[in-house]
Amino acid sequence: EDQVTQSPEALRLQEGESSSLNCSYTVSGLRGLFWYRQDPGKGPEFLFTLYSAGEEKEKERLKATLTKKESFLHITAPKPEDSATYLCAVEKGGSEKLVFGKGTKLTVNP
Protein backbone atom coordinates (compact mmCIF):
# COMPACT_ATOMS: atom_id res chain seq x y z
CA GLU A 1 0.00 0.00 0.00
CA ASP A 2 1.25 3.48 -0.88
CA GLN A 3 2.25 5.44 2.20
CA VAL A 4 3.51 8.92 2.95
CA THR A 5 4.89 9.76 6.39
CA GLN A 6 5.89 13.27 7.41
CA SER A 7 8.03 14.29 10.34
CA PRO A 8 8.03 16.04 12.65
CA GLU A 9 4.29 16.54 13.18
CA ALA A 10 4.95 20.00 14.54
CA LEU A 11 7.99 22.28 14.52
CA ARG A 12 8.57 25.59 16.28
CA LEU A 13 11.39 27.83 15.05
CA GLN A 14 12.65 31.25 15.89
CA GLU A 15 12.75 33.72 13.01
CA GLY A 16 15.97 33.12 11.11
CA GLU A 17 16.47 29.58 12.47
CA SER A 18 16.86 27.25 9.48
CA SER A 19 15.53 23.67 9.54
CA SER A 20 14.23 20.81 7.41
CA LEU A 21 10.97 18.90 7.13
CA ASN A 22 10.97 15.24 6.11
CA CYS A 23 8.63 13.25 3.89
CA SER A 24 9.31 9.54 3.52
CA TYR A 25 7.30 7.52 1.04
CA THR A 26 6.72 3.99 -0.16
CA VAL A 27 5.11 3.86 -3.58
CA SER A 28 5.70 1.67 -6.58
CA GLY A 29 6.39 3.63 -9.73
CA LEU A 30 6.60 7.19 -8.42
CA ARG A 31 5.33 9.63 -11.01
CA GLY A 32 5.81 12.77 -8.95
CA LEU A 33 6.21 14.08 -5.40
CA PHE A 34 4.46 17.31 -4.51
CA TRP A 35 4.83 19.84 -1.72
CA TYR A 36 1.89 22.01 -0.72
CA ARG A 37 1.41 24.70 1.89
CA GLN A 38 -1.89 24.85 3.78
CA ASP A 39 -2.96 27.85 5.85
CA PRO A 40 -5.76 27.45 8.44
CA GLY A 41 -9.19 27.30 6.78
CA LYS A 42 -7.67 27.23 3.29
CA GLY A 43 -6.96 24.66 0.63
CA PRO A 44 -3.51 23.27 -0.18
CA GLU A 45 -1.40 25.74 -2.17
CA PHE A 46 1.03 24.19 -4.63
CA LEU A 47 4.75 24.75 -4.00
CA PHE A 48 6.89 22.19 -5.87
CA THR A 49 6.88 19.07 -8.01
CA LEU A 50 9.85 16.66 -7.95
CA TYR A 51 10.10 13.81 -10.41
CA SER A 52 13.35 11.93 -9.91
CA ALA A 53 16.02 11.27 -7.29
CA GLY A 54 18.59 14.05 -7.12
CA GLU A 55 16.20 16.72 -8.31
CA GLU A 56 16.02 20.03 -6.38
CA LYS A 57 13.62 22.96 -6.63
CA GLU A 58 13.85 26.36 -4.92
CA LYS A 59 11.44 29.18 -4.22
CA GLU A 60 12.42 32.09 -2.00
CA ARG A 61 13.37 30.59 1.41
CA LEU A 62 12.24 27.06 0.49
CA LYS A 63 14.20 24.30 -1.19
CA ALA A 64 12.85 20.82 -1.89
CA THR A 65 15.02 17.78 -2.57
CA LEU A 66 14.23 14.19 -3.49
CA THR A 67 15.89 10.81 -2.97
CA LYS A 68 14.53 7.34 -3.78
CA LYS A 69 12.89 7.05 -0.37
CA GLU A 70 12.31 10.55 0.94
CA SER A 71 12.04 14.23 0.27
CA PHE A 72 13.17 17.18 2.35
CA LEU A 73 11.79 20.68 2.49
CA HIS A 74 14.56 22.96 3.69
CA ILE A 75 13.58 26.33 5.12
CA THR A 76 16.36 28.90 5.25
CA ALA A 77 16.08 31.89 7.59
CA PRO A 78 12.29 31.50 8.02
CA LYS A 79 9.98 34.42 8.72
CA PRO A 80 6.69 34.40 10.70
CA GLU A 81 4.76 34.43 7.42
CA ASP A 82 6.20 30.99 6.65
CA SER A 83 4.05 29.59 9.48
CA ALA A 84 1.67 27.03 7.95
CA THR A 85 1.14 23.29 7.59
CA TYR A 86 3.33 21.81 4.87
CA LEU A 87 1.90 18.80 3.08
CA CYS A 88 3.72 16.19 1.03
CA ALA A 89 1.88 14.09 -1.55
CA VAL A 90 2.84 11.44 -4.10
CA GLU A 91 1.34 10.37 -7.39
CA LYS A 92 2.12 6.97 -8.87
CA GLY A 93 2.18 5.97 -12.49
CA GLY A 94 -1.19 4.79 -13.79
CA SER A 95 -3.10 6.71 -11.14
CA GLU A 96 -4.36 10.27 -10.96
CA LYS A 97 -4.84 10.48 -7.22
CA LEU A 98 -2.55 12.24 -4.79
CA VAL A 99 -1.70 10.34 -1.59
CA PHE A 100 -1.03 12.84 1.16
CA GLY A 101 0.93 12.73 4.40
CA LYS A 102 -0.53 14.23 7.58
CA GLY A 103 1.64 17.30 7.26
CA THR A 104 4.09 19.22 9.42
CA LYS A 105 2.72 22.23 11.25
CA LEU A 106 5.43 24.90 11.22
CA THR A 107 5.33 27.86 13.58
CA VAL A 108 7.92 30.61 13.21
CA ASN A 109 8.12 32.99 16.15
CA PRO A 110 9.32 36.57 15.68
Added chain:
Amino acid sequence: EPEVTQTPSHQVTQMGQEVILRCVPISNHLYFYWYRQILGQKVEFLVSFYNNEISEKSEIFDDQFSVERPDGSNFTLKIRSTKLEDSAMYFCASSAGQPQHFGDGTRLSIL
Protein backbone atom coordinates in the same frame (compact mmCIF):
# COMPACT_ATOMS: atom_id res chain seq x y z
CA GLU B 1 -3.76 34.29 -10.98
CA PRO B 2 -6.57 31.87 -11.90
CA GLU B 3 -7.96 29.89 -9.00
CA VAL B 4 -10.43 27.14 -8.13
CA THR B 5 -13.53 28.52 -6.39
CA GLN B 6 -15.87 26.52 -4.18
CA THR B 7 -19.32 27.31 -2.81
CA PRO B 8 -20.64 27.38 -0.20
CA SER B 9 -17.76 27.85 2.22
CA HIS B 10 -19.82 26.19 4.97
CA GLN B 11 -22.82 23.88 4.62
CA VAL B 12 -24.88 22.61 7.54
CA THR B 13 -27.24 19.74 6.76
CA GLN B 14 -29.46 17.32 8.65
CA MET B 15 -28.45 13.67 8.56
CA GLY B 16 -30.19 11.86 5.71
CA GLN B 17 -30.52 14.96 3.55
CA GLU B 18 -28.98 15.41 0.13
CA VAL B 19 -26.22 17.97 -0.32
CA ILE B 20 -24.53 19.38 -3.43
CA LEU B 21 -21.10 20.98 -3.23
CA ARG B 22 -20.11 23.22 -6.10
CA CYS B 23 -16.79 24.05 -7.70
CA VAL B 24 -15.61 26.22 -10.58
CA PRO B 25 -12.29 24.78 -11.79
CA ILE B 26 -9.58 26.81 -13.51
CA SER B 27 -10.89 27.55 -16.99
CA ASN B 28 -8.38 25.74 -19.23
CA HIS B 29 -8.08 22.66 -17.00
CA LEU B 30 -9.46 19.32 -18.14
CA TYR B 31 -8.96 17.12 -15.06
CA PHE B 32 -11.13 17.55 -11.98
CA TYR B 33 -10.94 16.02 -8.53
CA TRP B 34 -12.64 15.88 -5.16
CA TYR B 35 -10.80 15.25 -1.89
CA ARG B 36 -11.93 15.39 1.71
CA GLN B 37 -10.19 16.09 5.00
CA ILE B 38 -11.76 14.96 8.24
CA LEU B 39 -10.66 17.16 11.13
CA GLY B 40 -7.13 16.22 12.23
CA GLN B 41 -6.66 13.62 9.49
CA LYS B 42 -4.99 13.41 6.10
CA VAL B 43 -6.38 14.82 2.89
CA GLU B 44 -8.03 11.81 1.17
CA PHE B 45 -8.77 11.29 -2.51
CA LEU B 46 -12.39 10.69 -3.47
CA VAL B 47 -12.70 10.83 -7.26
CA SER B 48 -11.16 12.10 -10.47
CA PHE B 49 -13.13 13.15 -13.57
CA TYR B 50 -11.98 13.59 -17.14
CA ASN B 51 -13.77 13.85 -20.47
CA ASN B 52 -17.17 13.78 -18.77
CA GLU B 53 -16.65 10.57 -16.90
CA ILE B 54 -15.13 9.24 -13.69
CA SER B 55 -11.56 8.13 -14.36
CA GLU B 56 -10.69 6.90 -10.86
CA LYS B 57 -12.45 6.63 -7.51
CA SER B 58 -11.55 5.54 -4.00
CA GLU B 59 -13.32 3.08 -1.70
CA ILE B 60 -14.86 6.06 0.09
CA PHE B 61 -16.70 7.09 -3.09
CA ASP B 62 -19.62 4.67 -2.83
CA ASP B 63 -23.13 4.77 -4.31
CA GLN B 64 -24.08 7.68 -2.04
CA PHE B 65 -21.67 9.94 -3.94
CA SER B 66 -21.90 11.25 -7.48
CA VAL B 67 -20.14 13.89 -9.55
CA GLU B 68 -21.30 15.92 -12.49
CA ARG B 69 -20.11 18.63 -14.83
CA PRO B 70 -23.50 20.16 -15.63
CA ASP B 71 -22.11 22.89 -17.90
CA GLY B 72 -18.80 24.19 -19.20
CA SER B 73 -17.72 25.77 -15.94
CA ASN B 74 -19.12 23.95 -12.89
CA PHE B 75 -18.16 20.65 -11.27
CA THR B 76 -20.35 19.28 -8.50
CA LEU B 77 -20.22 16.61 -5.80
CA LYS B 78 -23.54 15.23 -4.58
CA ILE B 79 -24.04 13.19 -1.43
CA ARG B 80 -27.48 11.58 -1.59
CA SER B 81 -28.19 10.71 2.03
CA THR B 82 -25.67 12.28 4.37
CA LYS B 83 -24.28 10.50 7.43
CA LEU B 84 -22.61 11.95 10.49
CA GLU B 85 -19.27 10.60 9.28
CA ASP B 86 -19.53 12.69 6.10
CA SER B 87 -18.69 15.77 8.19
CA ALA B 88 -15.40 17.04 6.76
CA MET B 89 -13.75 19.69 4.59
CA TYR B 90 -14.32 18.89 0.93
CA PHE B 91 -11.74 20.20 -1.52
CA CYS B 92 -12.13 20.47 -5.26
CA ALA B 93 -9.01 20.47 -7.43
CA SER B 94 -8.27 20.83 -11.11
CA SER B 95 -5.27 20.37 -13.35
CA ALA B 96 -4.04 20.48 -16.92
CA GLY B 97 -2.08 17.31 -16.07
CA GLN B 98 0.13 18.25 -13.13
CA PRO B 99 0.10 19.79 -10.59
CA GLN B 100 -3.36 19.79 -9.06
CA HIS B 101 -4.61 23.18 -7.85
CA PHE B 102 -7.02 23.23 -4.94
CA GLY B 103 -9.89 25.44 -3.88
CA ASP B 104 -10.35 26.64 -0.31
CA GLY B 105 -12.93 23.96 0.43
CA THR B 106 -16.46 23.57 1.73
CA ARG B 107 -16.85 22.72 5.38
CA LEU B 108 -19.72 20.20 5.57
CA SER B 109 -21.32 19.77 8.99
CA ILE B 110 -23.91 17.00 9.42
CA LEU B 111 -26.27 17.35 12.38
